[in-house]
Amino acid sequence: MERPLTEHIKQDGTPLSLKEYEAVGGYQGLRNALKVSPADVMNVVKDSKLRGRGGAGFPTGVKWSFVPMGDNAPSPKYIVANGDEMEPGTFKDRLLVEGNPHQLIEGMIISAYAIGASMSYIFLRWAYHEAAKRIQYALNEAYEAGYLGKNILGSPFSLEMDLHTSVGRYICGEETALLNALEGKRANPRNKPPFPQVSGLFGKPTIVNNVETFSNIPHILAKGAQWYISLSKSEGGGGTKLYGASGKVKRPAIWELPLGTTLGEVIEEHAGGMQDGYKLRGLLPGGASTDFLTPDQMNIKLDFEEVAKAGSRMGTGTIIVMDDKTCPVGMCLNLEQFFAQESCGWCTPCREGLPWTAKILLALEEGNGKPEDIDHLTFQTHYNAPGNTFCALAPGAMEPLQSALKHFREDFDEHIHTHRCKYQHG
Amino acid sequence: MAKVFIDNIEYEVPNGKNMLEVALSLGLDLPYFCWHPAMHSVGACRQCAVTNYRDENDTRGRITMACMLDATDGTRISINDQKSKDFRAGNIESLMINHPHDCPVCDEGGECHLQDMTVMSGHNYRRYRFKKRTHINQDLGPFLNHEMNRCIQCYRCVRFYNDYAGGKDFGVFASAGRVYFGRSEPGTLENEFSGNLVEVCPTGVFTDKTLKKHFTRKWDLTSAPSVCHQCSVGCNILASERYGTMRRVMTRFNGDVNGYFLCDRGRFGYEYVNDEKRLTRAAQKDASSGSDPVSSVKAHIASRPKMIGIGSPRASLESNFMLKRLVGAENFYQGIPSNEADVINEVLRVLREGKVRTPSLKEMEDFDTVFVLGEDVTNTAPMMALGLRQTAKTLPKQKAYALRIQHWNDAAIREVVQDEKGPFFLATGYATKLEEVSTSVYHGDTNSLLKLSEAITNEIRSGSGDNQSGGFSHQVAQALLASEKPLIVSGTGMMSKSIVQAAANIAGALKDAGREVGIVYAVPEANSMGLAMLGAAGSLDDAISRVNNEKDLTAVVLETNLFYRTDNQTASDFLSHCHKTILIDSMENECTQEADFILPAGTFAESDGTMVNNEGRAQRYYQVFKPNNDMRSSWAWLDMMINQTEEARPYDDIIREMLEANPALEKIKTLAPAADFRIGTQKIPRQTHRFSGRTSMNAHVSVHEGKPPVDNDSPLTYTMEGYHGKPPSADIPFYWSPGWNSIQSINKYQIEVGGDLHGGNPGLRLIEPNENGITRFEVNSAGNNSGRYEVLPSWHIFGSGEMSAMSPAIEKRIPDVYIAVSDKALEKAGLQGADKISVRHQSATITLPVKVDNSLPDNVVLLPYGFKDTVGWRFPFKGELERGV
Amino acid sequence: MVTAQVISNEARQEIEKLFHHLPHKQAACIDALKIVQKYNRWVSDEALQELAPILEMSVHEIDSVATFYNIIFRRPVGRHVILLCNSVSCWIMGYEEIKKALKDKLKIDFGMTTKDDRFTFLPIPCLGTCDHAPAMIIDEDLYRDLKPDQLDEILAKYE
Ligand SMILES: Cc1cc2nc3c(=O)[nH]c(=O)nc-3n(C[C@H](O)[C@H](O)[C@H](O)COP(=O)(O)O)c2cc1C
Numbered sequence A: 001m002e003r004p005l006t007e008h009i010k011q012d013g014t015p016l017s018l019k020e021y022e023a024v025g026g027y028q029g030l031r032n033a034l035k036v037s038p039a040d041v042m043n044v045v046k047d048s049k050l051r052g053r054g055g056a057g058f059p060t061g062v063k064w065s066f067v068p069m070g071d072n073a074p075s076p077k078y079i080v081a082n083g084d085e086m087e088p089g090t091f092k093d094r095l096l097v098e099g100n101p102h103q104l105i106e107g108m109i110i111s112a113y114a115i116g117a118s119m120s121y122i123f124l125r126w127a128y129h130e131a132a133k134r135i136q137y138a139l140n141e142a143y144e145a146g147y148l149g150k151n152i153l154g155s156p157f158s159l160e161m162d163l164h165t166s167v168g169r170y171i172c173g174e175e176t177a178l179l180n181a182l183e184g185k186r187a188n189p190r191n192k193p194p195f196p197q198v199s200g201l202f203g204k205p206t207i208v209n210n211v212e213t214f215s216n217i218p219h220i221l222a223k224g225a226q227w228y229i230s231l232s233k234s235e236g237g238g239g240t241k242l243y244g245a246s247g248k249v250k251r252p253a254i255w256e257l258p259l260g261t262t263l264g265e266v267i268e269e270h271a272g273g274m275q276d277g278y279k280l281r282g283l284l285p286g287g288a289s290t291d292f293l294t295p296d297q298m299n300i301k302l303d304f305e306e307v308a309k310a311g312s313r314m315g316t317g318t319i320i321v322m323d324d325k326t327c328p329v330g331m332c333l334n335l336e337q338f339f340a341q342e343s344c345g346w347c348t349p350c351r352e353g354l355p356w357t358a359k360i361l362l363a364l365e366e367g368n369g370k371p372e373d374i375d376h377l378t379f380q381t382h383y384n385a386p387g388n389t390f391c392a393l394a395p396g397a398m399e400p401l402q403s404a405l406k407h408f409r410e411d412f413d414e415h416i417h418t419h420r421c422k423y424q425h426g
Numbered sequence B: 001m002a003k004v005f006i007d008n009i010e011y012e013v014p015n016g017k018n019m020l021e022v023a024l025s026l027g028l029d030l031p032y033f034c035w036h037p038a039m040h041s042v043g044a045c046r047q048c049a050v051t052n053y054r055d056e057n058d059t060r061g062r063i064t065m066a067c068m069l070d071a072t073d074g075t076r077i078s079i080n081d082q083k084s085k086d087f088r089a090g091n092i093e094s095l096m097i098n099h100p101h102d103c104p105v106c107d108e109g110g111e112c113h114l115q116d117m118t119v120m121s122g123h124n125y126r127r128y129r130f131k132k133r134t135h136i137n138q139d140l141g142p143f144l145n146h147e148m149n150r151c152i153q154c155y156r157c158v159r160f161y162n163d164y165a166g167g168k169d170f171g172v173f174a175s176a177g178r179v180y181f182g183r184s185e186p187g188t189l190e191n192e193f194s195g196n197l198v199e200v201c202p203t204g205v206f207t208d209k210t211l212k213k214h215f216t217r218k219w220d221l222t223s224a225p226s227v228c229h230q231c232s233v234g235c236n237i238l239a240s241e242r243y244g245t246m247r248r249v250m251t252r253f254n255g256d257v258n259g260y261f262l263c264d265r266g267r268f269g270y271e272y273v274n275d276e277k278r279l280t281r282a283a284q285k286d287a288s289s290g291s292d293p294v295s296s297v298k299a300h301i302a303s304r305p306k307m308i309g310i311g312s313p314r315a316s317l318e319s320n321f322m323l324k325r326l327v328g329a330e331n332f333y334q335g336i337p338s339n340e341a342d343v344i345n346e347v348l349r350v351l352r353e354g355k356v357r358t359p360s361l362k363e364m365e366d367f368d369t370v371f372v373l374g375e376d377v378t379n380t381a382p383m384m385a386l387g388l389r390q391t392a393k394t395l396p397k398q399k400a401y402a403l404r405i406q407h408w409n410d411a412a413i414r415e416v417v418q419d420e421k422g423p424f425f426l427a428t429g430y431a432t433k434l435e436e437v438s439t440s441v442y443h444g445d446t447n448s449l450l451k452l453s454e455a456i457t458n459e460i461r462s463g464s465g466d467n468q469s470g471g472f473s474h475q476v477a478q479a480l481l482a483s484e485k486p487l488i489v490s491g492t493g494m495m496s497k498s499i500v501q502a503a504a505n506i507a508g509a510l511k512d513a514g515r516e517v518g519i520v521y522a523v524p525e526a527n528s529m530g531l532a533m534l535g536a537a538g539s540l541d542d543a544i545s546r547v548n549n550e551k552d553l554t555a556v557v558l559e560t561n562l563f564y565r566t567d568n569q570t571a572s573d574f575l576s577h578c579h580k581t582i583l584i585d586s587m588e589n590e591c592t593q594e595a596d597f598i599l600p601a602g603t604f605a606e607s608d609g610t611m612v613n614n615e616g617r618a619q620r621y622y623q624v625f626k627p628n629n630d631m632r633s634s635w636a637w638l639d640m641m642i643n644q645t646e647e648a649r650p651y652d653d654i655i656r657e658m659l660e661a662n663p664a665l666e667k668i669k670t671l672a673p674a675a676d677f678r679i680g681t682q683k684i685p686r687q688t689h690r691f692s693g694r695t696s697m698n699a700h701v702s703v704h705e706g707k708p709p710v711d712n713d714s715p716l717t718y719t720m721e722g723y724h725g726k727p728p729s730a731d732i733p734f735y736w737s738p739g740w741n742s743i744q745s746i747n748k749y750q751i752e753v754g755g756d757l758h759g760g761n762p763g764l765r766l767i768e769p770n771e772n773g774i775t776r777f778e779v780n781s782a783g784n785n786s787g788r789y790e791v792l793p794s795w796h797i798f799g800s801g802e803m804s805a806m807s808p809a810i811e812k813r814i815p816d817v818y819i820a821v822s823d824k825a826l827e828k829a830g831l832q833g834a835d836k837i838s839v840r841h842q843s844a845t846i847t848l849p850v851k852v853d854n855s856l857p858d859n860v861v862l863l864p865y866g867f868k869d870t871v872g873w874r875f876p877f878k879g880e881l882e883r884g885v
Numbered sequence C: 001m002v003t004a005q006v007i008s009n010e011a012r013q014e015i016e017k018l019f020h021h022l023p024h025k026q027a028a029c030i031d032a033l034k035i036v037q038k039y040n041r042w043v044s045d046e047a048l049q050e051l052a053p054i055l056e057m058s059v060h061e062i063d064s065v066a067t068f069y070n071i072i073f074r075r076p077v078g079r080h081v082i083l084l085c086n087s088v089s090c091w092i093m094g095y096e097e098i099k100k101a102l103k104d105k106l107k108i109d110f111g112m113t114t115k116d117d118r119f120t121f122l123p124i125p126c127l128g129t130c131d132h133a134p135a136m137i138i139d140e141d142l143y144r145d146l147k148p149d150q151l152d153e154i155l156a157k158y159e
């Protein structure tokens, strides 16, 4: 089984140096790309069926194709790597940026070439201090080796790349909010349209992709679209995917597996199943803003279509496991408090609805729930549905709650009727 | 045109609109908060949700914000379906969870958009059972009250204050449910347009502090359509009173002039009307005759004395005309010094005889390149500056449109525009605030500005030019030539006729080069233009020399404080040289002690009349209330004098007479409906039908309801009786529509929201350019050259206006008086480190504290215009600097 | 009049360098705040005053940005800042226990600073190390797989 993204990442936890990266084929994809036209690069990426790894799974090549090209296109254009990774339960990009920053950098250079960008940013979340140091080091190496800067590898193509570390807010991961943060502003999301591909950073055409998405690009350019598609077990997209699991499983970790690996395989084989004394009650398949799946759904394939069919979203592919000794209401409370706190405060449903939701859940947990609270929670899940809010934060926040109300309704009712949370100790 | 469907009804609507605008323009009720007709859409509040259907077969549809939905052909929405209704009800419920239950004591109550929208959206039962969030309030200075707990986070305030008006001392802080709108720390809001927050805020976070001082419920106000008297722009206002005192001023929408906004001088400068120094009773110095003062004046006039009249740029056309009629054209003088009169007359000449058109304030926003010559627009014509701030974005915005971003997509446009602006050039005597939006600036004394203008004109005419003045003139000339719609802005601020001519020449050259050029002048006062149009035998100076020579003159001084217009000595000499003086004015001043007779004049609040603004637009204003004393329109006094009557003739008779005598004013005939105008049989009430207090208003005096005063001068009544539909656009005393109690009900008075009023915007332009007109004006060189420093007036929105400066809230914002010089100039004069310096001009000296301003050219010195210590000085003048003591 | 300068020359130079790749100075606002904080621990009102002319922004504009973000401190913090992850995986894996232990040891709750100014104690959302929950960051050091009995040893490293 091939693991192009992670196979060279060292077990000792140190990052690949430029030399080490080059020794395993690093920057070959870039060399290949520079030999062909930007349009060719874009086509290879389109053909590879690479889909964005940031959560929504949008086909990457298609996204790029919206960027205005040609001499009359606005300039400069920008490439931005989204390494904000603040979604609770998500820890995949950390592995890539800490283990192999050059892979990300190379992916971004190729992407910049494809869309004709001349400036690029790595937007990294604040808490990744170690990653920041490593990226900065790798950037210096890349500049020195002529992979960045003027006339890259002797070609007419030039690109600058900067690292920006965020000052902490989940909304910065939303791509348009991220652009505002990069502009030094409050990270409120922007309306789409216009999409960033047309009017993005500083009002110029901009591509924002996830760190994992970019990390795939060098390999696609090095080995071709067909090879990439062959890595996947999914109809809907090519390549491998980083899957992870946290919670009370035996071996919580990250694994690179073919896209479309089944849920059961990840939990049972890779994570080693539940810790002794714990039973699986439910799980969020792709981070905090996905719907609960239940133990009877272990044979679904983890790809964008199948998970959606099963009533959830693949999201980031990092699974949060809820065991039978964890209170589903308490877990929802924890999640909603997070989302309420991280709302940017721009639109009404999210800014007002999420705190209200969290307050009700807290009341339930503290034994002050009322029967009508269930109706109100249900109302909130409709009220904050996609399209109703300005961005996808609040709809994401509602996913675990709406599915918990479906799958674990008895727990909510019990909290209300017994005026206590039976999971709480003491 | 696009065909759209709303609740399955087909409508033809203009292209380029969003569905919220479309729905509101069709008269449908759709609630909203964050959208504003002048600031457009950002999609934050989510209150304008509708259900959007793909096509007629789509039965489910999806919730969409109407304000963010393009009204393209085939767009199909529903407002009345259950789905969007439920959403809107839920949304308003969420907005209200933290809102205090303070409507009964809230200043906004009864005129609150949030109240209206809550009712409209159908939320009436509170389910939220947790603690409300609370905030600390800030002291924001003398104009605005801050009550943050009422905030519903629609972001309109920051979008107006920062994005639209360019303010920098206000903002949104924190995030999530804790967002806070205010300042980093408490303190006075500095922006000249801060008062608009009162109207922009849909609830009671920002309320009018001057109203709070003498609060009355909004529905108990008596209001009249009026015109702001505080500068030459002539913004339309709604002026409101109760119990004979003025309570507040709000924006009266005029799509050609001020649109939705007012400046702070206009909004808060009304309080002088309530001053205890108001003249309320007719009076005479010598009561020995035994007859009452009015009879004495009449008797004196009947004795046919030799009279001269001093007209006034702050009095109405009608009053000036009646004065002229009383004293005769050859004895009628403009009540301003000759230098000022010359400049204003020159502006009028340029507009009348020139070939270049002067645009309306609204039209100014459509020009693409701006050159400002010699005018501190923010301080002399504030609303013009607000308009020019928008003009500065005309070309940058094109970039957004080229990306197919819709005109209403405010945030997206801003993203593309970033901080790009212009081309926008300023050449002024001192640094002005519009430099914030300019691409390049130049500071110089009058002569260097003239030289610069000449270079620009020559370069435009010849197509190429030398690179003088550090390339500035070249830059300006090329930018103007490259522009399709260049705008030249100037004015009387430097009190220089040559500057007026120089600006006209640049515009003229552009006109000859085939550009669609506009020229705009700011003039000093509300009716400076009207007074100039009436024509006079001379200026105040000419009147002064007449009384010096002819000792038997009776001077009728109309709304002119001689001690404001000229220096003390000259003013008192004038008064003592007159045989008799009859003063018609509104406020006690140095003249009132000396005058033989005093007739108390109404201010804009107690009189009717017409003003002509800087554009040459005649605008009618109406008396707000009938005072229970002697105050009345000045023209009414004059009419009583002329005809020796007990009561003046009705206003319409005066107008008729004025138009007969002044064919140039002919258009005024159709400016507003005549007094006998009726809708059906009904007049137009100044009070809303919600007015509550009439029967009990004077209960402490008498329980009998007095007979309400009758208005013979206009189609308006002073009561709530009358027609409650929509009056003609010139006569709208307040905005109200069922379900829309706040100022937002303006929507219902417009042909399309944000557009013109039904029946056309009020006001009529009296001056149109002459197609065969002049494009070259001879520039008279700048006079007096003795003395090393040119002393220029510096203008202050708060302080340089004669009447507004007497309003307590404005008074608090007047800066300390100063002499401004650069360090270099101080050095040149050997005055480094001096705290106070003197400027000497001929035999006169003025000594004031020094304010160092290094943006000043080293031969320019500034004195604030119209401050107590500086009145009477005639600018510009050449002077010497000395150490002050 | 000379007032104490709260943004050091060193910090100023570092801020100036930011302008290099940016179309206008305001775009450096967040990074500049970070630099100020790096040198001063937190961003005081005085620091905002000094930052304003450097960035060509008003104090209000900078504060509007500063108060939006979690990790810009507009109130004084101690010599060391403990950020304990309170997000879902850590919560499942025993965050409450760690929080209680830290509270007891430091004798402060979230949002507070110890009397000796040694520690400020704050919650933080997911640290992206959920496979090693519970986790916390002190200053820039990440601690994972936390057990209450390790805390003494960890805290002892910070003076
Ligand atoms: C609230 C919110 C947070 C997000 N956080 C992240 C994030 O941390 N990292 C990320 O790559 N995408 C995040 N996204 C998704 C981005 O908006 C965007 O879709 C993504 O970066 C696109 O990259 P991709 O096409 O490579 O997936 C977030 C979206 C939302 C609505």
Ligand code: SF4
Pocket (backbone or CB within 6 Å): A171, A189, A342, A343, A344, A345, A346, A347, A348, A350, A351, A389, A390, A391, A392, A393, A394, A395
């Ligand atoms: S849903 Fe609304 S308030 Fe929430 S983060 Fe998005 S834009 Fe901000």
Ligand code: FES
Pocket (backbone or CB within 6 Å): B020, B031, B032, B033, B034, B035, B042, B043, B044, B045, B046, B047, B048, B049, B065, B066, B067, B068
């Ligand atoms: S008015 Fe449409 S979202 Fe606020």
